Amino acid sequence: MEREDIPGEAARLRPTLLRFARLQLRNEAAAEDAVQEALLAAVTSGESFAGKAALQTWLIAILRNKIVDHIRRSAREPSIQAVDDDGDDTDFDALFAADGHWADAPASWGNPQRTLENKRFHDVFEACMELLPEKIARVFMMREFLGLETEEICKELSISTTNCWVVLYRARMRLRECLQINWFGNEPGGATV
């Protein structure tokens, strides 16, 4: 990719980047800002890119840092400092029988690679993510999208390690349930495309 092509190609990736930022920040203005900063960094970096995919990977990496910065700044504001203790890890005990066995055994989710290649899956995944309560989503995305260690997340958000574990547990269980119902439960809905 020639240097002069970068601004145009980067601009075309803008919707993808916005989608990524919006999901994590849940704030249109903050998402726009983060994406703008990432795009600016790409144009002024002087880097060359082997192709569009390489540019996207690079931009997402920059965007991740911008999002972490934003979370760090806003974590100091009291409004979102605390993650609510509105539950514990017994929320999903109903999935198990009294003897500790699954009441309803987890289903096979088929071929992961094929699912991930399906664009419609990403829409469903995004929708499930949006259904997570904001504070749970924040912790989960700091872990999985931004790649922070649990200890760092606790520290950034000033929450206890135990609380962090519980929140991550609930995020994963809820996402699993949502995908089971809205994607895998409709199989071969995804696979027929």
Add this chain to the structure above:
Amino acid sequence: MMNCHEAHKLVIQAQDTRLPFVRRIGLRFHLLICKACAAFERQMAFLRAACRSFPGGED
């Protein structure tokens, strides 16, 4: 011998930390003989893969 209820919590914990040796071995053993928990572990691995690949290519 751990049951599925305990095992599924350890599967999730193992996503975020290295389990202590005894629990790790206990979980491995459980997953060898329990298809349901093995499927659950694959689901959790898939969630991680889905996060890594989001938002996919361009629309």
